[in-house]
Every structure is written in structure tokens, then in C-alpha cells.
Amino acid sequence: MSEQKQPASRASLKAKLDEKLLAYQGVWVFIELERGQVHSVSWELIGEGRKLADAQGVELSGVLVGPSGETTRAAAQDAFAYGADNVYLVEDPLLADYRNEPYTQVLTKLVNKYKPEILLLGATNLGRDLAGSVATTLATGLTADCTELAIDMEGRSLAATRPTFGGSLLCTIHTLNFRPQMATVRPRVMAMPERQEGRGGRIIEDGIDMAESSIITKVLDFIPDRDTNKSQLAYADIVVAGGMGLGKAENYALVQELAAVLGAETGGSRPLVQKGWLTADRQIGQTGKTIRPKLYIAAGISGAIQHRVGVEGADTILAINTDPNAPIFDFAHYGIVGDALKILPALTAAFRKRLAVNRLAS
Amino acid sequence: MHIVVCIKQVPDSAQIRVHPVTNTIMRQGVPTIINPYDLFSLEEALRLRDRIGAKVTVLTMGPKMAETALRKALSLGADRAILLTDRRFAGSDTLATSFALASAIGKIAETEPVDMVFCGKQTIDGDTAQVGPGIARRLGLQQLTYIARIDSVDPAGREIVVQRRAEGGVQVLRTALPCMVTMLEGSNTIRFGTMPDMFRAARAVIEEWDAAAAGIEDVMKCGLRGSPTVVKRVFAPKPNAKKAEQIEVEGKSAEDIALAAIDTLFAARPSLADDMLRQAAE
Numbered sequence: 001m002s003e004q005k006q007p008a009s010r011a012s013l014k015a016k017l018d019e020k021l022l023a024y025q026g027v028w029v030f031i032e033l034e035r036g037q038v039h040s041v042s043w044e045l046i047g048e049g050r051k052l053a054d055a056q057g058v059e060l061s062g063v064l065v066g067p068s069g070e071t072t073r074a075a076a077q078d079a080f081a082y083g084a085d086n087v088y089l090v091e092d093p094l095l096a097d098y099r100n101e102p103y104t105q106v107l108t109k110l111v112n113k114y115k116p117e118i119l120l121l122g123a124t125n126l127g128r129d130l131a132g133s134v135a136t137t138l139a140t141g142l143t144a145d146c147t148e149l150a151i152d153m154e155g156r157s158l159a160a161t162r163p164t165f166g167g168s169l170l171c172t173i174h175t176l177n178f179r180p181q182m183a184t185v186r187p188r189v190m191a192m193p194e195r196q197e198g199r200g201g202r203i204i205e206d207g208i209d210m211a212e213s214s215i216i217t218k219v220l221d222f223i224p225d226r227d228t229n230k231s232q233l234a235y236a237d238i239v240v241a242g243g244m245g246l247g248k249a250e251n252y253a254l255v256q257e258l259a260a261v262l263g264a265e266t267g268g269s270r271p272l273v274q275k276g277w278l279t280a281d282r283q284i285g286q287t288g289k290t291i292r293p294k295l296y297i298a299a300g301i302s303g304a305i306q307h308r309v310g311v312e313g314a315d316t317i318l319a320i321n322t323d324p325n326a327p328i329f330d331f332a333h334y335g336i337v338g339d340a341l342k343i344l345p346a347l348t349a350a351f352r353k354r355l356a357v358n359r360l361a362s
Numbered sequence: 363m364h365i366v367v368c369i370k371q372v373p374d375s376a377q378i379r380v381h382p383v384t385n386t387i388m389r390q391g392v393p394t395i396i397n398p399y400d401l402f403s404l405e406e407a408l409r410l411r412d413r414i415g416a417k418v419t420v421l422t423m424g425p426k427m428a429e430t431a432l433r434k435a436l437s438l439g440a441d442r443a444i445l446l447t448d449r450r451f452a453g454s455d456t457l458a459t460s461f462a463l464a465s466a467i468g469k470i471a472e473t474e475p476v477d478m479v480f481c482g483k484q485t486i487d488g489d490t491a492q493v494g495p496g497i498a499r500r501l502g503l504q505q506l507t508y509i510a511r512i513d514s515v516d517p518a519g520r521e522i523v524v525q526r527r528a529e530g531g532v533q534v535l536r537t538a539l540p541c542m543v544t545m546l547e548g549s550n551t552i553r554f555g556t557m558p559d560m561f562r563a564a565r566a567v568i569e570e571w572d573a574a575a576a577g578i579e580d581v582m583k584c585g586l587r588g589s590p591t592v593v594k595r596v597f598a599p600k601p602n603a604k605k606a607e608q609i610e611v612e613g614k615s616a617e618d619i620a621l622a623a624i625d626t627l628f629a630a631r632p633s634l635a636d637d638m639l640r641q642a643a644e
Binding site: 034035037039097098099100101104124125126128129131132133135136137139140141142143144145159163164165169170171172173174175176177178216217218219220221222223224225237238260261262263264274280286287294295305308315316317318319328329330331332333334335336337338339342343345346347349350351354355358359362 | 398455456457460484486487488489490491492493494495496498499500504505507508523525527528529530531532533534535536537538547548589590591592593594595596597598599605606607608609610614616617619620621623624626627628630631633634635636637638639640641642643644
């Protein structure tokens with residue numbers, strides 16, 4: 001590479017990758033292990049990371065950080081089954097609970113030592129907390145809440161696509177002259193990969209350079225959620241949701257009535273949450289839950305991009321809207337141009353009858 | 363106690379329109395608001411001041427018009443407002459933004475030490491949730507994100523106890539000041555400003571800081587030049603080749619449409635009926 005400086009040009013726009021950055025190779029996925037459970041977003045990312053690694057002909061590695069013991073070891077085997085070639089494993093009692101400081105220290109150290117080209121994390125509370133700290137420490141680029149990841153073969157760079165401008169457009173972001181290229185992806189955005197039982201891999205063990213006495217934040221307690229009735233929206237087979245087309249808060253009951261007949265989870269578009277008709281955990285879309293149900297019924301939802309990216313993984317989408325030009329009809333499979341306030345009760349009654357017949361028949 | 367609250371002026375996203383032909387954002391006439399997530403943090407800072415006594419400084423980075431957001435924060439009760447504005451900040455990604463804001467907070471702390479920094483959980487326009495952690499990292503603050511509740515703050519003992527939202531429950535954390543906190547939505551309700559505060563806000567002179575005033579020597583770390591991420595393309599998603607198949611019925615009574623819809627769905631996905639019966643039974 002020439003020594004010549006390119007005045008007035010941004011470092012990030014240089015055509016060729018700096019020599020020292022060529023040492024960065026491979027795709028890494030941070031495996032989120034909390035209280036003995038791996039968050040499923042980690043496996044979804046292993047699936048996606050596999051594709052990115054294969055496109056580049058490099059290895060896929062998981063980074064697993066947790067307390068010493070069988071649970072952590074079992075998670076490493078799961079990572080292999082879902083497609084990882086290697087697992088970088090750091091086991092230490094200090095890492096039993098998530099704390100920003102030691103986790104940042106461990107992940108930063110591993111990156112500096114083994115130099116991955118791409119590092120993916122789940123866009124969960126834990127993943128976002130950690131990713132922001134690690135990217136700042138490494139002074140590299142981090143793209144949040146990606147909905148699509150691809151390798152731009154020309155520049156060997158990660159093309160990370162995400163909604164922008166409050167979800168009204170999409171943009172593709174690159175981290176050209178900094179490594180690793182970091183990205184977070186929300187749960188359920190990527191499909192769960194198939195498990196291959198018996199698939200093995202290499203475990204690379206490392207440690208933490210901290211003592212409990214040097215970690216300032218202490219975990220005093222963990223209070224599990226009492227509400228066992230919490231929304232299972234992200235993982236539901238059938239989802240019914242409402243939007244501004246419902247007109248007023250009381251009409252949301254029509255969504256709930258249909259959902260009760262279908263055994264469905266209920267949700268809504270962002271404006272409903274902003275208006276206070278719905279709690280935030282029922283919001284569907286980019287800033288709410290991403291869903292991948294077998295059937296999604298959207299009533300009175302126009303289908304802005306920020307909503308679209310949260311529901312595109314559904315097998316079948318039935319949309320009800322008075323406006324035949326509503327964007328939701330661009331990606332729904334079936335459409336009903338009509339008033340949700342009339343169609344919803346009609347669907348509830350018709351489904352109730354039909355399912356009663358099916359129940360008798362079976 | 364001295365608390366700095368970082369806020370951002372954002373377009374009221376419910377009203378953003380995209381030009382149907384050029385796919386560009388139509389910014390004209392879009393009203394701006396304080397990022398709604400910032401208000402939970404501002405309110406929490408004001409509550410701490412009411413409870414244990416503190417000074418609350420609000421800080422924002424943005425164009426001149428962001429002054430409106432600061433004035434609003436003053437009318438809600440903030441004591442001091444600083445606008446970080448410089449053309450060299452334009453085009454900042456989250457890394458460059460946290461650099462500029464952290465530099466400004468460092469400068470503020472030279473005359474009045476800062477015990478706590480509050481940031482919004484995320485913004486409604488960028489949605490990255492990265493600037494708060496970036497500031498914490500740069501200033502060496504203890505990082506407390508997604509806080510559902512502040513149990514106690516002891517300025518003399520330099521200690522804070524909080525409840526942090528985690529997967530399946532809340533962590534109770536004890537850490538030391540100084541710290542950076544982002545509050546969870548719904549953790550409080552923003553107050554109404556008092557008349558005296560509204561008059562004070564209207565009259566207030568907003569302090570304007572450029573890069574130099576914020577103590578930034580290395581402007582290469584600011585704006586576009588200091589941003590590792592590059593936006594290569596902004597686009598509207600392609601409409602699916604196939605539009606939705608419309609379910610239409612002669613006469614169009616809601617009942618007839620509903621029956622036709624169910625026939626269509628069950629014909630396309632025969633297993634759906636079993637899924638519904640199983641789910642409804644649970």
C-alpha cells in the first residue's frame with residue numbers, strides 16, 4: 001500500500017483496507033447466556049453468521065462467557081450443533097451475572113487477541129448494553145437493529161441494512177476502515193437454524209483479568225418476573241393486531257375477542273402504544289417485537305416500514321384496511337378492503353362457528 | 363449533586379412523510395419534540411433533585427434549532443442548558459456523537475464536578491441505544507442501562523442502588539458514583555412545568571458551545587470524519603412482486619367476506635385450523 005496520504009478524505013472512505021486490518025478474519029457471534037439460559041437470538045445469529053462465514057470462506061465462532069460449570073459447557077455444544085466451528089470460552093464465577101464492566105473487559109480482550117472481522121450480538125437489553133461499550137472501547141463501527149446482513153464481496157465488508165428515519169426508509173451501513181465490524185440484530189428477525197446433533201467444534205479457553213474487588217458494580221439480588229402471563233408475542237403461532245384504523249381505544253376489544261377464539265397473542269402498531277392504548281410489550285415492529293407466526297392478522301394497520309420489518313417473517317399475513325392503497329397490501333398475502341370494526345366481529349363469529357365444526361369432527 | 367441530562371431533539375416521527383417519487387424525507391413543517399425516552403430520564407433527574415437536592419444541567423448536540431428542546435427542558439425545571447453546536451459535528455454517527463458529548467460533559471465537570479449523567483434509553487429516530495453507553499465508557503462512568511427504578515442515591519457515600527430490567531426479571535445493582543443511567547419507559551411520568559419555570563425558560567439565554575468550547579482538540583474524531591460507519595444507500599423496500607390477493611365477495615357483507623377469508627386461509631394453510639384449536643385449548 002502506498003504511503004501517500006489522502007488529504008481531506010475520510011479514513012472510513014479509503015478504497016483499500018489498511019494492512020493491519022487484514023489480520024482480522026472470521027465471523028463471531030456473542031452467545032448470550034443469562035441465568036443458565038441461552039437467549040434464542042444467539043442461535044438465530046449463529047444461523048445468520050454461518051451464511052456470512054460461508055460467503056467469505058472463513059470460520060464461524062461463538063463467544064461464550066459465563067460461570068464455570070456444566071450449563072456453560074452444554075451451551076458450547078449447542079453452539080456447535082447450530083453451526084459454530086469454534087467457541088471462545090471464558091468461564092469464571094465473576095461472570096455468573098451480567099455486569100457491564102467484566103463482560104466488556106472480556107469481550108474487548110478476546111477481540112484484540114483473536115481479531116474477528118465481524119462481531120454480531122443480539123439487540124437485547126444485555127446485548128445493546130455490552131455492544132455499545134465494546135464498540136466505543138475498540139473505536140469501531142456498530143450498526144444497531146439490523147434487519148438484513150450480507151457480505152459486499154467487492155470491499156469484503158459487512159452490508160448491514162436497518163430501518164432509518166423512524167422506520168420510514170431502509171438504509172445500508174458499512175464499516176469500511178475499522179475492524180471488527182459490529183452489528184446487533186433483534187430477536188426473531190433471523191430464522192432459527194436447524195440443529196445438527198453430534199456436530200462438533202473446537203473450544204478455545206481464555207480467562208478474565210479482573211478480580212471481584214476491582215469490579216465496582218455488585219449484584220445484590222435478582223427478582224424474577226411474577227407475571228407468568230407475560231406476552232409470548234414474539235414466539236406465538238397466531239397473532240392478531242390492531243392499528244389506528246380501530247379509531248378508539250375501546251375498539252381494541254375486537255382484536256382481543258378474535259384472538260381469544262383463535263388462541264392467538266395480541267399486539268398493535270406503534271401509534272397505539274404511543275397513544276397509551278397498549279403497553280409497550282405488545283408493540284409489533286422495529287422498536288417493538290419482531291414476530292414470525294404462522295398467521296398474522298393486521299386490522300387497521302397501514303403498514304409503515306417500521307411495522308413491516310417486524311412482521312415480514314410471518315408465513316401468512318391477512319390485512320384489513322379501508323384504504324386499498326395502504327402499504328400493508330404490498331407485503332400482506334391476503335387483503336380485505338373494508339372497515340376493521342365490521343370485519344373483525346364477522347371474522348370472530350365465522351371462525352368460532354368453523355372451529356366448533358372442526359372440533360366436533362376431530 | 364450535579365446531574366447532566368443528555369437530550370436530543372427529534373422529528374415527531376408519527377408525522378414523517380417520505381416523498382413518493384424521490385424516497386427522501388420531507389422534513390419541511392415536521393414538528394420537533396424532545397426524544398420521548400429522554401423525558402423519563404429528565405423526570406428522574408428532577409425527582410432526585412427534589413428528593414436529595416441537586417443541580418440539573420441539560421445538554422444537547424444539534425443544530426441551532428435544537429435550542430427549542432433545551433428551552434422546553436428548562437420550562438420543565440432544569441437549571442442550566444447547553445447547546446453543543448458546530449458544523450464540524452454534522453454527520454456524526456454514534457461513536458462521534460458520544461465523543462462530542464463526553465468531551466462537553468468533561469468540560470462541564472471542570473467547573474462543577476458531575477455525579478450522574480442521564481441519557482434516554484434510545485432515540486425514536488435512530489433507535490440505536492449506543493450513545494449512552496458510549497459516553498459512560500469514555501468518561502469511565504458506571505453504566506446503568508434500562509433502569510426501572512432508582513432505589514437510593516447516597517451522594518455522601520458515593521453509592522447508588524437501582525433495579526435494572528433484565529431477561530425474565532430485574533437485577534438489583536449497587537454501584538458507585540459517578541454513573542450513567544438510562545431510564546426505562548414508563549418508569550415515571552414527566553411533570554408539567556410551573557409558571558415561574560416557563561417564564562424563566564422563555565427568557566433564558568441558552569449557552570452555545572462549539573467544538574473548542576467543549577474542549578475538543580481533535581476534530582478528526584468529530585462528525586463525518588470521526589464516524590466509522592458509512593451510510594451507503596437509503597431506500598424504500600421493494601414492494602413484493604405480488605400484491606396481496608384481495609378477498610372480495612359480491613354484495614360485500616362483512617359476514618360473507620369473513621367466510622370467504624376463512625375458506626381462503628384454510629385452503630392455503632390446511633394446518634392452521636389444528637393450530638388454532640390447540641392454542642385455544644391451552
